[in-house]
Amino acid sequence: MSFKSSGVPQGIAMPSRRRFVQGLAAGGAIAGLGLWPRASWAQTAQTMPTLRGTEFDLSIGETLVNYTGSTRPAVTINGTVPGPLLRWKQGTTVTLRVRNELPRGSIHGPDTSIHWHGILLPANMDGVPGMSFDGIRPGESYLYRFDVKQAGTYWYHSHSGFQEQGGMYGPLVIDPDGPDPIASDRDYVVMLSDWTDMNPAKLFARLKKMASHDNVYQRTVGDFMRDAERNGLPATIADRKMWGQMRMTPTDLSDVNGQTYTYLLNGTTALGNWTGVFAPGDKVPLRLINGSAMTYFDVRIPGLKLTVVAADGQPVHPVTVDELRIGAAETFDVIVQPSGQDAYTLFAQDSARTGYVSGTLAVREGLRAPIPPLDPRPILSMADMGHGDMHAGHDMSSMETPQPAPAADPHAGHAMPGTNPAAPIAADPHAGHDMSANTGAMAGMDHGNGATPDMGGGGMQTHPASETNKPLVDMQTMAPTPKLDDPGIGLRNNGRRVLTYADLRSTFADPDGRDPGRTVELHLTGHMEKFAWSFDGLKFAQAQPLRMTYGERLRIVLVNDTMMSHPIHLHGMWSDVEDADGNFQVRKHTVDMPPGSKRSYRVRADALGRWAYHCHLFFHMESGMFREVRVQE
Numbered sequence: 001m002s003f004k005s006s007g008v009p010q011g012i013a014m015p016s017r018r019r020f021v022q023g024l025a026a027g028g029a030i031a032g033l034g035l036w037p038r039a040s041w042a043q044t045a046q047t048m049p050t051l052r053g054t055e056f057d058l059s060i061g062e063t064l065v066n067y068t069g070s071t072r073p074a075v076t077i078n079g080t081v082p083g084p085l086l087r088w089k090q091g092t093t094v095t096l097r098v099r100n101e102l103p104r105g106s107i108h109g110p111d112t113s114i115h116w117h118g119i120l121l122p123a124n125m126d127g128v129p130g131m132s133f134d135g136i137r138p139g140e141s142y143l144y145r146f147d148v149k150q151a152g153t154y155w156y157h158s159h160s161g162f163q164e165q166g167g168m169y170g171p172l173v174i175d176p177d178g179p180d181p182i183a184s185d186r187d188y189v190v191m192l193s194d195w196t197d198m199n200p201a202k203l204f205a206r207l208k209k210m211a212s213h214d215n216v217y218q219r220t221v222g223d224f225m226r227d228a229e230r231n232g233l234p235a236t237i238a239d240r241k242m243w244g245q246m247r248m249t250p251t252d253l254s255d256v257n258g259q260t261y262t263y264l265l266n267g268t269t270a271l272g273n274w275t276g277v278f279a280p281g282d283k284v285p286l287r288l289i290n291g292s293a294m295t296y297f298d299v300r301i302p303g304l305k306l307t308v309v310a311a312d313g314q315p316v317h318p319v320t321v322d323e324l325r326i327g328a329a330e331t332f333d334v335i336v337q338p339s340g341q342d343a344y345t346l347f348a349q350d351s352a353r354t355g356y357v358s359g360t361l362a363v364r365e366g367l368r369a370p371i372p373p374l375d376p377r378p379i380l381s382m383a384d385m386g387h388g389d390m391h392a393g394h395d396m397s398s399m400e401t402p403q404p405a406p407a408a409d410p411h412a413g414h415a416m417p418g419t420n421p422a423a424p425i426a427a428d429p430h431a432g433h434d435m436s437a438n439t440g441a442m443a444g445m446d447h448g449n450g451a452t453p454d455m456g457g458g459g460m461q462t463h464p465a466s467e468t469n470k471p472l473v474d475m476q477t478m479a480p481t482p483k484l485d486d487p488g489i490g491l492r493n494n495g496r497r498v499l500t501y502a503d504l505r506s507t508f509a510d511p512d513g514r515d516p517g518r519t520v521e522l523h524l525t526g527h528m529e530k531f532a533w534s535f536d537g538l539k540f541a542q543a544q545p546l547r548m549t550y551g552e553r554l555r556i557v558l559v560n561d562t563m564m565s566h567p568i569h570l571h572g573m574w575s576d577v578e579d580a581d582g583n584f585q586v587r588k589h590t591v592d593m594p595p596g597s598k599r600s601y602r603v604r605a606d607a608l609g610r611w612a613y614h615c616h617l618f619f620h621m622e623s624g625m626f627r628e629v630r631v632q633e
């Protein structure tokens with residue numbers, strides 16, 4: 001029966017498909033409407049909808065949710081945010097029938113798709129419209145069927161329109177066909193995400209118009225006086241002038257933050273208090289998934305150590321830490337062993353310290369432990385942005401010690417393409433160094449051989465010609481380094497042992513074994529004020545696909561020329577991250593790139609077809625930090 005013949009007015013969803021998902025305990029306003037068909041006050045682990053087996057029916061629809069006191073339409077999978085936990089088994093073939101039941105006129109429509117993040121599969125099963133798949137039109141279905149080759153913790157999400165920001169994501173766990181390294185009676189998925197009441201398309205429009213909207217934390221006159229007293233007036237004036245010329249402030253840490261977002265843990269807010277029940281002494285595996293659109297979370301459980309045993313679904317040598325940063329789209333499996341307290345708080349604050357979500361591990365439902373305060377707001381330093389230690393002795397950070405710049409070139413400066421190179425940018429007398437001589441003949445940046453690249457050993461960083469004098473590039477890094485052992489901005493010297501990328505070591509050797517046959521260098525570029533993001537200064541529409549030959553092993557070197565972190569995700573193939581010496585270190589599907597970093601990974605081009613390659617910060621991808629990778633015979 002169609003909408004028309006059923007007499008349901010178009011533009012209004014079928015009531016049966018609308019369902020209230022309660023995230024905020026202050027949701028009494030909805031109760032007043034008398035619409036509580038199947039409300040859940042707190043989505044506990046016990047009630048997280050889980051689908052197991054090899055055959056799955058998933059319905060994409062619109063569902064009313066309330067996380068803030070206001071009721072909004074979310075785009076949902078089988079009616080919930082997140083969608084159901086899918087539990088597959090390695091070695092089976094799964095069949096997933098995904099039906100587009102978005103109502104006509106939905107702000108989230110019309111087409112939809114599901115991408116299985118980090119899963120090896122044929123290109124036409126990857127779910128990216130415009131690549132090897134056309135998307136799923138209203139009222140239609142798509143049949144996904146593929147062999148499950150891997151095990152571990154993953155997730156899935158829409159790759160259409162703004163649906164991922166609108167609530168369309170869910171956890172995915174694949175049980176191994178052999179013994180499970182983290183087998184346990186109870187393992188919990190902890191899926192973190194960011195919700196906004198805004199129409200995501202309008203949020204994107206706001207970013208384009210006023211990228212700094214959420215960065216309301218301008219430094220004050222008081223800060224200026226304090227810095228002047230400590231560092232001297234000329235240095236302080238030069239510092240402020242430099243930041244002014246970069247059109248940002250040292251407190252710009254994220255584009256969208258707690259000013260706009262309500263953070264969710266398994267689809268509920270901190271007030272909803274998701275609770276995982278444990279028996280004292282149990283080893284409890286937690287499968288941390290960052291399913292957010294734009295948020296880096298710093299996660300810890302005061303009173304408990306986190307033993308990290310897997311990253312992006314793949315096992316790593318166990319490493320025990322107090323805290324970890326999880327970038328958008330990354331997953332970490334950690335094991336905790338609670339004992340001695342009845343309740344512990346699982347605390348996840350955003351990296352800019354503008355908000356948090358929390359849940360509880362407890363011996364029974366209904367308990368709580370204290371929730372720690374947000375950490376102090378970090379301040380960016382020049383070293384954070386890979387510009388070397390321009391201000392030796394000038395500590396720009398009042399809250400943390402800047403990283404020593406390992407490759408501090410005395411000429412390390414900071415270039416802003418398109419600005420007058422003669423204009424001094426900072427106190428550094430060498431700043432303003434004309435970069436054009438270095439950027440001439442680097443088009444493509446394909447070095448043609450697999451020789452271990454210079455990963456920040458001291459030379460001045462070169463830049464692709466396509467990045468020079470481009471309106472969409474507002475800065476370039478001059479002395480980037482891998483920063484693998486850097487906990488990250490806001491996490492240094494905080495008294496806690498924080499996971500770094502250097503800690504992540506796969507339990508297996510390089511699964512390919514060959515040295516890369518060639519090296520491709522790509523720069524992550526952007527213009528803060530225009531909210532324009534790209535690879536090599538070229539937006540997706542302007543760029544040629546990155547071509548790979550089927551079967552080849554190549555090295556990708558990423559250089560982050562921006563002041564933002566970017567979690568970079570290659571579809572269809574693994575990203576085998578190298579250490580600073582170019583040796584295989586850890587297998588991932590999403591590689592975090594902090595500001596001023598230069599990191600490399602190996603790719604085996606073993607999947608034919610057209611694949612998406614992009615920043616997993618949703619609005620960065622939308623604004624152009626996206627490339628097609630084409631693997632051909």
Ligand SMILES: [Cu+2]
Nearest residue numbers: 566615617620
């Ligand atoms: Cu990005």
